[in-house]
Amino acid sequence: xxxxxxxxxxxxxxxxMPEEIVIAPKKVAIDWKRILFILLGLALFFLFYFxxxxxDAVDPSGKHFPLPPQGRMAIGLFLMAAVWWIFEVMPIGATxxxxxxxxxxxxxxTADAALKDFFDPSVWFIFGSVVMGTAFSxxxxxxxxxYKMLNVxxxxxxxxxxxxxxIIAGMTLLMAHTAVAAAIFPLLVAIHSLYSESDQxxxxxxxxxxxxxWTAGAGSVITFLGSARAVAGAGMFQKFTGGTEIGFxxxxxxxxxxxxxxxxxxxxxxxxxxxxxxxxIDGLRERVATLxxxxxxxxxxxxxxIIMVLVVLFLFMMKSFSPIPFFKDMDRAAIMIVATxxxxxxxxxxVEDMETIPWNIILLFGGAMSIGYCLYxxxxxxxxxxSWVSWFQKAPWLVFVLAIAFFVLCMTNxxxxxxxxxxxxxxxxxxxxxxxxxxxVIFFASLATAGMPFNLLIGAAPNAIAYESKxxxxxxxxxxxxxxxxxxxxFLAVFCYFIWPLMGxxxxxx
Amino acid sequence: xxxxxxxxxxEMEVLMxxxxxxxxxxxxxxxxxxxxxxxxxxxxMAIVRETAIKYEGQFEPRALLVxxxxxxxxxxxxxxxxxxxxxxxxxxxxGLIKADPNLAVLMGDLFGPGLKEASQKPxxxxxxxxxxxxxxxxxxxxxxxLMIKENVGMMPVIQDxxxxxxxxxxxxxxxxxxMVLGE
Numbered sequence: 073x074x075x076x077x078x079x080x081x082x083x084x085x086x087x088x089m090p091e092e093i094v095i096a097p098k099k100v101a102i103d104w105k106r107i108l109f110i111l112l113g114l115a116l117f118f119l120f121y122f123x124x125x126x127x128d129a130v131d132p133s134g135k136h137f138p139l140p141p142q143g144r145m146a147i148g149l150f151l152m153a154a155v156w157w158i159f160e161v162m163p164i165g166a167t168x169x170x171x172x173x174x175x176x177x178x179x180x181x182t183a184d185a186a187l188k189d190f191f192d193p194s195v196w197f198i199f200g201s202v203v204m205g206t207a208f209s210x211x212x213x214x215x216x217x218x219y220k221m222l223n224v225x226x227x228x229x230x231x232x233x234x235x236x237x238x239i240i241a242g243m244t245l246l247m248a249h250t251a252v253a254a255a256i257f258p259l260l261v262a263i264h265s266l267y268s269e270s271d272q273x274x275x276x277x278x279x280x281x282x283x284x285x286w287t288a289g290a291g292s293v294i295t296f297l298g299s300a301r302a303v304a305g306a307g308m309f310q311k312f313t314g315g316t317e318i319g320f321x322x323x324x325x326x327x328x329x330x331x332x333x334x335x336x337x338x339x340x341x342x343x344x345x346x347x348x349x350x351x352x353i354d355g356l357r358e359r360v361a362t363l364x365x366x367x368x369x370x371x372x373x374x375x376x377x378i379i380m381v382l383v384v385l386f387l388f389m390m391k392s393f394s395p396i397p398f399f400k401d402m403d404r405a406a407i408m409i410v411a412t413x414x415x416x417x418x419x420x421x422x423v424e425d426m427e428t429i430p431w432n433i434i435l436l437f438g439g440a441m442s443i444g445y446c447l448y449x450x451x452x453x454x455x456x457x458x459s460w461v462s463w464f465q466k467a468p469w470l471v472f473v474l475a476i477a478f479f480v481l482c483m484t485n486x487x488x489x490x491x492x493x494x495x496x497x498x499x500x501x502x503x504x505x506x507x508x509x510x511x512x513v514i515f516f517a518s519l520a521t522a523g524m525p526f527n528l529l530i531g532a533a534p535n536a537i538a539y540e541s542k543x544x545x546x547x548x549x550x551x552x553x554x555x556x557x558x559x560x561x562x563f564l565a566v567f568c569y570f571i572w573p574l575m576g577x578x579x580x581x582x
Numbered sequence: 583x584x585x586x587x588x589x590x591x592x593e594m595e596v597l598m599x600x601x602x603x604x605x606x607x608x609x610x611x612x613x614x615x616x617x618x619x620x621x622x623x624x625x626x627m628a629i630v631r632e633t634a635i636k637y638e639g640q641f642e643p644r645a646l647l648v649x650x651x652x653x654x655x656x657x658x659x660x661x662x663x664x665x666x667x668x669x670x671x672x673x674x675x676x677g678l679i680k681a682d683p684n685l686a687v688l689m690g691d692l693f694g695p696g697l698k699e700a701s702q703k704p705x706x707x708x709x710x711x712x713x714x715x716x717x718x719x720x721x722x723x724x725x726x727x728l729m730i731k732e733n734v735g736m737m738p739v740i741q742d743x744x745x746x747x748x749x750x751x752x753x754x755x756x757x758x759x760x761m762v763l764g765e
Contacts, residue, residue, distance in 0.1 A: 089653060093649075094654050259688075263688060
């Protein structure tokens, strides 16, 4: 037999079989681009590290703000982190670790200050919300909700799009938008394969997946559970404004109208620009019913997850509205971790689930908190803000707020949105004081744009997940992304000027 | 699981005759079809079928050996690798996306669209690289331990830094059977 195999024609290319065969050496490719950006980041840091002191910033009243050496180094560190994050020279969580490391070894802040930020209560909150998302997926609740939705919307393609967007936005009210996108994605691919027999992209497919990414962002701005950026931002806001807390329900109160409006607009944009080729997907309802049957009745795990969500929401309500000090003084993070601990106590989640916690993401948030606080503590944020304040001096407050929001919108497309918030908030809140703008309006406007990177795939995990569908190119995503981005800016102007003040948001400093 | 396996294997070391070495059980490289790394999955599948026909179903290769242009062993292409390579995109898992086999209910035909295109992939994209090797003089228990630990069905046997042959889990299983059931 061996002789026969030897004689088998195995195609062109292989030479005569030699007497002795060795294992092929592993090919090692040097990634020059990565090395270049690592060096660029380091060069920026050391440029600021060794630079002589920069001049004072002078505010309109003539007050001088010196930039201490630590502040100068913090700016260098911030630039290095930005380069490393944008070009992903290493896992984003590892870049976050570098932020802690550099602060410590170059004496920018004490180890105690720099490294404790990595387990700031906001980061614990994020941890809790990640666990909540895991519990949803593990229990099968996510699937059940998705099948129910498909059963309700039926087979009309426009309504499938609407139903999909509503369920995505609805789920982002309760869990991180990344988890939502990751859970829904396989289902959408299956729906699309039923819609089109070919492997070629379709208009329906483009709309379905691009819309999935956009609505995941739009829905995630509404509650603290939808993304970590709001929690991280609220943590910073509290620190920079001397203790003003953004309540769980005040965030929903202001963000729900804007988020919901954006979701509906995204659907209208999608059915206009990516009009489905076919009006119906025949047979979808029947197959979804089969899937639903396979799930069977709701199991105890699913029921427990729902109970936990209700418990968490109840505790947040008590914190916001009850006069009882025990509830009122309860920390946001503690409320989230109540659910985490109970999931493990009841074995809804097991140690294997604990080990799936995405440390890369948790560390990223820790690093974002650390660099944000670092810019603030070393007076770098204040110095930058005062340096730029003259640009906005003559501008009406609305222009300033929209400029900040637009800046965050551009940044959030390039870097993780929590990092965009970490970079802008410290500076913009200081500038706001000079222009007589209330910090709240800056915070909410920045948060709205931070959650909606509509142009670049690297802007948010749901964008990258949607791209896996191969239904659209990065160029298409970029081009069409301008439509919802412009719509968002227009809405934001209306909200800042009319709607939010009507709802009770302070926009001008007292 | 691993400590248990370790314990069992230590027992096995005692039970298994230590005079038998991996080289005594290995099979020659020629027992498997050889293909270059630029072959497509489709070509690889044709070779699997051809071989099966040739031996009238008596022998159906479970794997193909993949070589580079210098005839150095690059990897092993198992049937599982071929199937994974042909999977439609929705089954592709990443760090975030977990595939859900139940969703196959929603799909049209088996493997849906894109199957033809996927079959044009070069085998180098889906083959299993050589993760683990065994020395010709290794005792059988060590080879079993390595294969269980790395979850592979076969591995190259190295002697004097050359590939001398392949050792398969099925051959090792035969030895264990003899111990359990008698000759």
